[in-house]
Amino acid sequence: MQNTVRQRRLAREIRSLRDAAGWTTTEAAQHLSWSKSRLNRLETGVAKATEQDVAEICDVYKVAESVRTALFQLVRDGTRRGWWTAYSDVFAGSYVGLEDEASLIKEWGVQLVPGLLQTEDYAREIISTGLGNGDAEQVYRRVMARMARKTLLGRPNPPRLHAVLDEAVLHRPIGGPEVMREQLRALTIAARRPNVTIQVLPFGVGVHAGMDGSFILLEYTDPADDVAYVAGTAGDVYVENPEHVTRYKVSFERICNAALAPDASQAMIAAAMKE
Incomplete structure (x- = not known):
């Protein structure tokens, strides 16, 4: 890759x-x-x-x-060095470099808030747990790297982000009530950006096109460069075959069509924040 x-x-x-x-x-x-x-x-x-x-x-x-x-x-x-080279101990794969050049990022999130939208405390809880509550310095480095990634959405000529979250993401109490409340508030603030769209897929939908799990689509000015990315415990998968990438695009469109509209999604996030 x-x-x-x-x-x-x-x-x-x-x-x-x-x-x-x-x-x-x-x-x-x-x-x-x-x-x-x-x-x-x-x-x-x-x-x-x-x-x-x-x-x-x-x-x-x-x-x-x-x-x-x-x-x-x-x-x-x-061969140009990107900002992420300062975190080469954290970013071992190709994903961050590909994400940095994308014009449109589409993410379907089943378990967690997308990394580009995570607060520092929310990210720290996930990273710390993933590392088995390991070395504090290692956790710190990974959290800072994730926060550095977030600047992508606020730079000049930023990519567009279209994230669809399963309703379960809003109710999974990661880090406790205060951490979760701040994370949900951060989602409502992020959704005000002109380059960010957030939708929620409610439980009531039942069976849907995203049942196989989370994935990310990275799209570019030349569609021939488009990539689908699936992270997994056994290793990350990059899908480059145009026919296979198209399948992910169709699935994402179907998930979007089944999800609540952005305004209704914001209302659901606000309601979850009050709980």
Whole structure:
């Protein structure tokens, strides 16, 4: 899985250049004097292409200068350090880098408030429990990393966030009444942002399209880059196949249609806050 959308896009462009040249992977590798596996790794994004790799490809495929320049820029942008590198001890996977470049984030939450909407105390309770009430410094680092993630929604030209929460999320007493009350209040405040939409799926709906569990959709200006993400105890799953991503999009739309409208959802959150 690529660390950034730009790196994934670069892999796709390298593959497209070979297709345009009319060569098979074997033929292209021979022209490049590379092994077939090396070219496959670059085209699938398993390996990150360097500027030297791109220069050789452009020479052999006889690529126009404007395309060459654009590809070099993708290489440079793809290796750019993001804010999350300061928390490399916390963020081990690709998700945060992908989230940072998304234009639209869609999240279906069954158990918890989405990370981008969590308060510090709510996040601390979840993280501490997940670590087995472990090392205080480790808990602190993870909480601060999650709070740093939240700044994504308030930066210039922020992504849009559309979160749908199961009603159970509003009633699960994480951290006690005061922590929960503050978390619900934070949801009502977040929903006032022009780039945030929050809906609640009430218990009364019964069976629905989100029964298989939580997931996140990361969408970009180019739909070919869209990714579905599912976190799990056995490891995180990134879904990139366009057909499979579309299935998640359809499921999310069905969940939205079954959920309360944003205004009615805010009323339900406010009522839960008073309990």
